[in-house]
Structure formats: C-alpha cells, structure tokens
Amino acid sequence: xxxxxxxxxxxxxxxxxxxxxxxxxxxxxxxxxxxxxxxxxxxxxxxxxxxxxxxxxxxxxxxxxxxxxxxxxxxxxxxxxxxxxxxxxxxxxxxxxxxxxxxxxxxxxxxxxxxxxxxxxxxxxxxxxxxxxxxxxxxxxxxxxxxxxxxxxxxxxxxxxxxxxxxxxxxxxxxxxxxxxxxxxxxxxxxxxxxxxxxxxxxxxxxxxxxxxx
Numbered sequence: 327x328x329x330x331x332x333x334x335x336x337x338x339x340x341x342x343x344x345x346x347x348x349x350x351x352x353x354x355x356x357x358x359x360x361x362x363x364x365x366x367x368x369x370x371x372x373x374x375x376x377x378x379x380x381x382x383x384x385x386x387x388x389x390x391x392x393x394x395x396x397x398x399x400x401x402x403x404x405x406x407x408x409x410x411x412x413x414x415x416x417x418x419x420x421x422x423x424x425x426x427x428x429x430x431x432x433x434x435x436x437x438x439x440x441x442x443x444x445x446x447x448x449x450x451x452x453x454x455x456x457x458x459x460x461x462x463x464x465x466x467x468x469x470x471x472x473x474x475x476x477x478x479x480x481x482x483x484x485x486x487x488x489x490x491x492x493x494x495x496x497x498x499x500x501x502x503x504x505x506x507x508x509x510x511x512x513x514x515x516x517x518x519x520x521x522x523x524x525x526x527x528x529x530x531x532x533x534x535x536x537x538x539x540x
Contacts, residue, residue, distance in 0.1 A: 329353070334359050
C-alpha cells in the first residue's frame, strides 16, 4: 500500500509512522506538511491511501482532499482531526472523505477504520455516534434529524405502545394499560414494523433502544 500522511505537525507524523509500521505493518511512503504539498505529491506519484489532517496551512485538508479525489477518485482518504463538530464532519463527508477519525482514538479503532475503508465502506469515529447515524443506504446523517424524522413517522399512540413493548409488556398488558383492545395494539405494532422496515418485534425493540426512541 502506498500511503501518504498529511499533517503540519512533524512529531505526529513520526508517531503515526511508527504505529502504521508496528500495528498494521504498513510503511508510510511520504508525508506532506500542508494541503498544497499533499495535492502536489498525489499528482506526481500514485498513492492508495491518504491520512489527512484538516487544519493545515496554505490549503486545508478538506479542500486538499477534494482536489486529490478530483485528480484520482480511487485514492482513499481518512480524515484525522481533533475537530468533531457536526458541521466539520458533515463537510468532510460531503467532500468525499472515506472516513473520519478523531485523533484521540485508540489503536483498535484505527485498525477498524482501515479495515472498513479497505472493504469499501465509510468509517466514522465511534465517539461521533451521538451525533451521526448511518441510514439504510449506508450514508451518515445527523442523528438529531433522523430522530425527528422517526418521531414524525411514529404517531404519539405508537410511541406509547413502543415504550411498553421495550419494557417487556405483552399485548394484553399494553391493551389494559392504555385502555385499548389487544387487536389495536397488534395493529399498531405491525404498522410500526412496516413503516420502519423491520422484520419482527425483537428488531423493533433493538431499533428503539439503539436510536433512543424511548
């Protein structure tokens, strides 16, 4: 693998080179200290992978990535940054980043990011799971926007039933609690499965917990 590191801190580059060699058995072939230098080096010789910081002089990492991808979209770019705000990460993903990893990630997550990206997937730092969620198309979107969408999709009555389902109540128990028929409870449950495209009640419970709907 031909790998380039773009970061304006030499000590970070040296540390990253050691990690790549010792933990992933990958040699860093070259480095760049700013975005312009990264672009030029990627245009002069083929690289398979670029580890890119965002805050760099001359040209920032996101703009550099856009130009690198425009020149050769086969190059994988993993953003490494201390910036984890929604606006920054979203901008990087829209610009074509193959992954976004915070610099405080441990080595196991670094390995996971590499494996996911090499497999053709987009990887997002686990610490950003509170901000982003992956939709059914594999795209990362704002968790806030997604939850609002789900809240609008699932009616207040269905949310009440969903809460009781997650708590482990049976259909007759839910019906008695909400003063409705068992058939109505089952109808609402089936409607939620259909709207959320889920196969069964177990999947519905997991979805509700994972997405903090209850």
